[in-house]
Amino acid sequence: MAREIRDITIIGAGPAGLFAQFYAGMRGATAQIVDALSEPGGQLTALYPEKYIFDVGGFPKILAKDLVRSLVEQAAQFGQPVHCNQRVIALEEADGIFTLVTETDRFPTRAIVVAAGIGAFAPRRLPQPVAEQWYGRGIHDRVSDPAAFAGQHVVIIGGGDSAFDWAHQLRGRAASVALIHRSDRYRAHAATVAEVHAAAAAGETLLHPFHELHDVIAEDGRIVALDLKDIKAKSTRRIRADVVLPMLGFVSDIGALADWGLQVENDEIVVNSQMETGRAGVYAAGDINTYPGKLKLIATGFGEAATAVNQAVHHIYPEKKVNPGHSSNLAIFGQKDD
Numbered sequence: 001m002a003r004e005i006r007d008i009t010i011i012g013a014g015p016a017g018l019f020a021q022f023y024a025g026m027r028g029a030t031a032q033i034v035d036a037l038s039e040p041g042g043q044l045t046a047l048y049p050e051k052y053i054f055d056v057g058g059f060p061k062i063l064a065k066d067l068v069r070s071l072v073e074q075a076a077q078f079g080q081p082v083h084c085n086q087r088v089i090a091l092e093e094a095d096g097i098f099t100l101v102t103e104t105d106r107f108p109t110r111a112i113v114v115a116a117g118i119g120a121f122a123p124r125r126l127p128q129p130v131a132e133q134w135y136g137r138g139i140h141d142r143v144s145d146p147a148a149f150a151g152q153h154v155v156i157i158g159g160g161d162s163a164f165d166w167a168h169q170l171r172g173r174a175a176s177v178a179l180i181h182r183s184d185r186y187r188a189h190a191a192t193v194a195e196v197h198a199a200a201a202a203g204e205t206l207l208h209p210f211h212e213l214h215d216v217i218a219e220d221g222r223i224v225a226l227d228l229k230d231i232k233a234k235s236t237r238r239i240r241a242d243v244v245l246p247m248l249g250f251v252s253d254i255g256a257l258a259d260w261g262l263q264v265e266n267d268e269i270v271v272n273s274q275m276e277t278g279r280a281g282v283y284a285a286g287d288i289n290t291y292p293g294k295l296k297l298i299a300t301g302f303g304e305a306a307t308a309v310n311q312a313v314h315h316i317y318p319e320k321k322v323n324p325g326h327s328s329n330l331a332i333f334g335q336k337d338d
């Protein structure tokens with residue numbers, strides 16, 4: 001699909017990328033984000049949506065998912081797109097225009113802000129080889145439509161926030177919900193763990209600590225049950241299953257970014273104080289970059305995103321100042337532009 005050339009394309013919809021998107025709009029630049037995940041928020045959405053953050057300016061405490069919601073709202077006020085499910089796998093450059101290439105699309109752009117955090121996330125897959133052939137045919141590591149599981153026997157594997165959130169949310173919709181975990185120590189939010197324990201005590205959810213997948217039982221090409229192994233007693237038991245949801249966290253990989261002629265050290269892109277990478281028109285902000293004194297924090301990423309975008313705007317339009325002035329004076333917000 002031929003897309004419009006945007007001024008700035010941001011790789012990554014984590015906090016640094018979302019703030020960069022806002023900032024680009026504020027500077028009057030056209031922008032877009034491409035992210036490998038199915039929803040914005042980066043590590044906050046993928047790893048700790050239910051945790052409080054205490055060290056972001058202006059919020060004595062805020063849930064990670066609420067900070068993401070505010071960042072998305074702030075970025076969205078200029079109507080610039082966020083393209084999810086788009087993992088950047090290559091960078092091309094011709095006639096002064098970059099093109100970021102994903103598996104399904106191409107995004108032409110005049111400048112790039114790499115805000116790729118710790119790299120592109122992919123759901124961690126079940127280690128048992130027997131599971132592999134059932135991915136997409138009964139085993140799903142992403143839930144896009146919970147209504148699809150109505151009346152089904154659902155087995156969730158994992159002990160973190162996603163596993164517990166889905167155990168909680170599917171109870172009452174699915175015919176049954178079972179939660180399998182290798183231990184009885186759970187990483188999920190304490191309140192959700194307590195809710196699922198209460199549901200288990202009431203017989204509404206099946207909780208199987210110290211168990212792991214042993215075998216997939218199928219009839220007529222569809223999953224009908226799982227054999228679970230009790231890793232303490234070494235025994236096996238069979239439970240009904242139509243759908244299996246492995247919620248085992250994510251693995252990340254900076255992948256193609258390492259091959260773009262940037263200076264990469266320990267999976268981090270070296271930048272100077274202007275967030276320049278050494279390749280003209282390519283900037284980096286947030287956890288992906290490094291420089292002397294670097295702090296990997298959300299607050300730091302915001303500042304770096306602003307610096308990167310202001311430099312990118314000046315690079316594309318040299319007549320525009322690097323320094324934007326104060327937002328409280330900007331005409332774009334309906335204020336007097338002085």
Ligand SMILES: Cc1cc2nc3c(=O)[nH]c(=O)nc-3n(C[C@H](O)[C@H](O)[C@H](O)COP(=O)(O)OP(=O)(O)OC[C@H]3O[C@@H](n4cnc5c(N)ncnc54)[C@H](O)[C@@H]3O)c2cc1C
Binds near residue numbers: 047053087115256301
């Ligand atoms: C458990 C935990 C708790 C934390 N608590 C705090 C805290 O209290 N305070 C604090 O300041 N920080 C905290 N952090 C750190 C904070 O989450 C990070 O500093 C922050 O997320 C970095 O933001 P980012 O936008 O740079 O990158 P990320 O949040 O990592 O986002 C990067 C995005 O880029 C995308 N991406 C990467 N590669 C590609 C590619 N090739 N193509 C397309 N998309 C790609 C990824 O999918 C991801 O969505 C915590 C981290 C963890 C793990």
